[in-house]
Amino acid sequence: MKYYSTRGEAPVLGFCDVLLQGLARDGGLYLPETWPQLSPETIASFAGKSYEDVAFAVIQPFVDGEIADDDLMAMITDAYSGFRHQAVTPLVQIAPNQFVLELFHGPTLAFKDVAMQLLGRLMDHVLEKRNMRATIVGATSGDTGGAAIEAFRGSTRTDVFILFPEGRVSPVQRRQMTTPTEDNVHALALSGNFDDCQSIVKGMFNNFAFRDRVGLSGVNSINWARILAQIVYYFVAGAALGSPQRKVSFTVPTGNFGDIFAGFAAKKMGLPIDKLVVATNINDILARTMDTGRYEMRGVTATTAPSMDIQISSNFERLLSEATGRDADAVRRMMNQLGQSGSFTIEEPALGAIRSSFSAGRCTEEETASIIEDTLKTSSYLLDPHTAIAVHVAKAHDDGSTPMVVLGTAHPAKFPDAVEAACGERPELPPELQPMMSADERQTILSAEQSAVENHIEDHARAVRSGV
Numbered sequence: 399m400k401y402y403s404t405r406g407e408a409p410v411l412g413f414c415d416v417l418l419q420g421l422a423r424d425g426g427l428y429l430p431e432t433w434p435q436l437s438p439e440t441i442a443s444f445a446g447k448s449y450e451d452v453a454f455a456v457i458q459p460f461v462d463g464e465i466a467d468d469d470l471m472a473m474i475t476d477a478y479s480g481f482r483h484q485a486v487t488p489l490v491q492i493a494p495n496q497f498v499l500e501l502f503h504g505p506t507l508a509f510k511d512v513a514m515q516l517l518g519r520l521m522d523h524v525l526e527k528r529n530m531r532a533t534i535v536g537a538t539s540g541d542t543g544g545a546a547i548e549a550f551r552g553s554t555r556t557d558v559f560i561l562f563p564e565g566r567v568s569p570v571q572r573r574q575m576t577t578p579t580e581d582n583v584h585a586l587a588l589s590g591n592f593d594d595c596q597s598i599v600k601g602m603f604n605n606f607a608f609r610d611r612v613g614l615s616g617v618n619s620i621n622w623a624r625i626l627a628q629i630v631y632y633f634v635a636g637a638a639l640g641s642p643q644r645k646v647s648f649t650v651p652t653g654n655f656g657d658i659f660a661g662f663a664a665k666k667m668g669l670p671i672d673k674l675v676v677a678t679n680i681n682d683i684l685a686r687t688m689d690t691g692r693y694e695m696r697g698v699t700a701t702t703a704p705s706m707d708i709q710i711s712s713n714f715e716r717l718l719s720e721a722t723g724r725d726a727d728a729v730r731r732m733m734n735q736l737g738q739s740g741s742f743t744i745e746e747p748a749l750g751a752i753r754s755s756f757s758a759g760r761c762t763e764e765e766t767a768s769i770i771e772d773t774l775k776t777s778s779y780l781l782d783p784h785t786a787i788a789v790h791v792a793k794a795h796d797d798g799s800t801p802m803v804v805l806g807t808a809h810p811a812k813f814p815d816a817v818e819a820a821c822g823e824r825p826e827l828p829p830e831l832q833p834m835m836s837a838d839e840r841q842t843i844l845s846a847e848q849s850a851v852e853n854h855i856e857d858h859a860r861a862v863r864s865g866v
């Protein structure tokens with residue numbers, strides 16, 4: 399299996415190189431040249447299998463022998479051994495046709511753990527084999543950062559720098575990044591929003607001298623391996639609800655478009671998905687794009703679902719590549735327009751192709767609060783604000799013809815203030831996470847400038863080399 403860049407000007411690579419690259423050298427994102435097909439019999443067999451076995455079946459064709467099967471299976475097993483639920487991603491019914499796929503039973507209580515726990519092991523494995531070190535950078539609106547720090551803390555082959563928007567993440571999210579004491583993990587608080595953090599990360603990848611000097615690698619969903627690990631749970635949920643005989647729909651709380659793109663990939667691989675519904679908060683650039691065909695930035699407003707406060711939705715580029723029939727010139731043109739004017743238009747037939755697989759809806763702050771309250775009253779189920787947005791949007795897109803699965807992306811205890819304000823109930827952190835709330839914090843405050851972040855990383859590298 400080889401991977402190409404959406405912008406068509408970077409080398410075609412195999413799995414392990416793509417894993418370590420993060421962003422392609424032409425600024426694009428890697429995608430597999432072909433979509434492995436899972437037969438109806440294989441999909442049906444997933445219903446009786448463990449999460450780990452399904453994960454191996456889904457992931458192995460993409461790795462394509464670059465990591466030995468035994469090693470891959472061992473890493474998958476290890477990655478999910480620490481999850482709080484034996485099913486890893488259990489499905490819970492909350493209404494006659496509505497299910498929540500709980501993706502938050504990992505160490506940091508968000509869906510990011512599902513991919514990050516595996517990614518950490520895969521990266522360490524490949525770095526070890528190649529006798530290399532990597533400097534990992536990541537931008538977070540709250541959840542990716544904690545999950546990355548948790549997955550890589552103590553790794554001897556990596557230094558991890560996470561950029562987060564100061565004051566715009568929940569206290570639990572911040573503490574997950576600032577309280578680990580291992581020397582190789584670093585939380586950088588930047589003045590600005592998530593989009594500023596993400597563009598600094600992309601800028602560092604495009605500064606080749608810096609990139610090569612520090613051995614830069616990325617753990618945001620620009621890294622294909624993140625998406626890959628997320629494809630698994632679509633198959634797990636589909637098979638549990640009767641696929642391939644029965645079609646299933648998914649509603650996904652969306653920001654950087656990684657999670658829902660994984661659903662699109664599952665569909666490409668043979669999972670009979672009826673609807674893929676994009677759910678946004680009031681930062682609704684994706685819902686507007688689906689409505690109008692025009693991707694147009696209008697600034698970000700802070701909400702009670704901070705992880706979705708995003709305007710530059712990186713993985714939308716992967717969808718544009720697929721929808722244009724992998725037309726790298728067209729993708730480059732749209733991305734250049736976005737960089738220059740903050741908008742671009744998706745022409746037909748690409749727009750029609752997107753609309754044939756996706757629909758979208760938005761949820762206001764008031765609607766988020768009231769769906770949390772209603773769902774607690776009617777189903778005794780406590781939603782976090784991100785999942786609540788998807789439950790709200792799912793209702794409007796559910797015609798009862800197929801089971802509707804909402805991706806439960808975070809545990810309500812990550813956002814206790816918003817949840818309590820909405821319904822009067824304050825969700826508690828699992829006991830093992832409670833000490834973090836009174837532990838010392840360690841973070842570096844930097845201006846939202848690429849040079850400030852690069853200097854900080856290089857200063858650290860120099861200090862490590864000289865043993866300071």
Ligand SMILES: Cc1ncc(COP(=O)(O)O)c(C=O)c1O
Binds near residue numbers: 656
């Ligand atoms: C809790 C939560 N829900 C939803 C999202 C959106 O996911 P994606 O960026 O993959 O679209 C995020 C952040 O990514 C998140 O942390």
Ligand SMILES: N[C@@H](CCOP(=O)(O)O)C(=O)O
Binds near residue numbers: 538619620706
């Ligand atoms: N919502 C995310 C933003 C980054 O997303 P990623 O999936 O591209 O890593 C977060 O919580 O940090």
